[in-house]
Amino acid sequence: MKNFVDKIQMSRITSICAMKTTTKMYLSVILSTLCIVFFQYQLSKASFVTLQRSDSIGGSTSTNNIITSEKNGNELKEPSPMLPPLYIITPTYRRPEQLAEITRLGYTLKHVPNLLWLVIEDAATPSALVTRQLKRIGVPFEHLVAPMPDKFKKRVVKPRGVSNRNRGLTWIRKNATDGVFYFADDDNTYDLEIFDQMRHTKKVSMWPVGLVTKYGLSSPIVRNGSISGFYDGWIGGRKYPVDMAGFAVNVKFFLSRPKAIMPYHAGYEEDKFLRSLSPLNITEIELLASNCTEILTWHTQTKKNPVASPIDMHKYNGTNLVRLRKLIV
Numbered sequence: 001m002k003n004f005v006d007k008i009q010m011s012r013i014t015s016i017c018a019m020k021t022t023t024k025m026y027l028s029v030i031l032s033t034l035c036i037v038f039f040q041y042q043l044s045k046a047s048f049v050t051l052q053r054s055d056s057i058g059g060s061t062s063t064n065n066i067i068t069s070e071k072n073g074n075e076l077k078e079p080s081p082m083l084p085p086l087y088i089i090t091p092t093y094r095r096p097e098q099l100a101e102i103t104r105l106g107y108t109l110k111h112v113p114n115l116l117w118l119v120i121e122d123a124a125t126p127s128a129l130v131t132r133q134l135k136r137i138g139v140p141f142e143h144l145v146a147p148m149p150d151k152f153k154k155r156v157v158k159p160r161g162v163s164n165r166n167r168g169l170t171w172i173r174k175n176a177t178d179g180v181f182y183f184a185d186d187d188n189t190y191d192l193e194i195f196d197q198m199r200h201t202k203k204v205s206m207w208p209v210g211l212v213t214k215y216g217l218s219s220p221i222v223r224n225g226s227i228s229g230f231y232d233g234w235i236g237g238r239k240y241p242v243d244m245a246g247f248a249v250n251v252k253f254f255l256s257r258p259k260a261i262m263p264y265h266a267g268y269e270e271d272k273f274l275r276s277l278s279p280l281n282i283t284e285i286e287l288l289a290s291n292c293t294e295i296l297t298w299h300t301q302t303k304k305n306p307v308a309s310p311i312d313m314h315k316y317n318g319t320n321l322v323r324l325r326k327l328i329v
Ligand code: UDP
Pocket: 090, 091, 092, 093, 121, 122, 148, 158, 160, 161, 162, 164, 184, 185, 186, 187, 301
């Protein structure tokens, strides 16, 4: 009898143990599933610039239109959820070299993670060829237009790219909340290293730019780790005699300066824009490129090409030249 009772108790204990093991199994499966779901949620939240889109696609005025918007032009570089977003503001305009410049810059930017390329044409209407090329390159982009006001077009020395860059700044004010922005002209040359470095700018960062003026260089002069002046072939009474390609700005800092804007003043665009970020102490400027001892950006200038001679459409009708002529300026 005792044996029988013992047996019953034993079998109960075994089944309780078995139950506990099953429960444990279920619990751990549920827990791990929850962990995975939570982790994926966090990833998806941070996977790209948290854009609060308030610019309307196809808005009411041409200067404010987003012509095309591609958040996911091809795959984003993974994994980069913790990287602050980088906004690259590129002014561009119609000329024989335009598509070549866009293509070269675009494929450079394609190597940079968590980046949004704001391509802004100095034009009344967007170029379909530019849109097509941006899509092909596959860098996430916004395609906008901002024509230079007519009164500036008549000037001998024009404020080049200013309407476009200001359009980029307006876009940032409306849509960005954090990260860093940088003015990258379509014809310059950029080492990928500079994007990694500028991304962590707290207020304003600066670094040397090669091929600027007869000095071949524009750079902060660094003595004992801090700025003691600027080296540039043209000082012109500027507080910040730097090149457009030589600085980046933190988005939050910019948003805290509601009056910051780029003036239509040829030769003084960088200086006056940086001044408009005041208050900004020169000691707060972060020095990149190993304390300004390396050149990671160049103010390259593409040779100007003459407008292409017209193709004789009687002679070449029915050939590939009919289509090629639409691709050239
Ligand atoms: N740009 C523009 N409209 C113009 C001339 C230039 O949008 O009428 C753009 C150009 O594509 C470039 C930037 O502004 O991204 C600076 O122009 P450019 O390279 O001609 O000036 P530089 O580098 O010689 O100062």
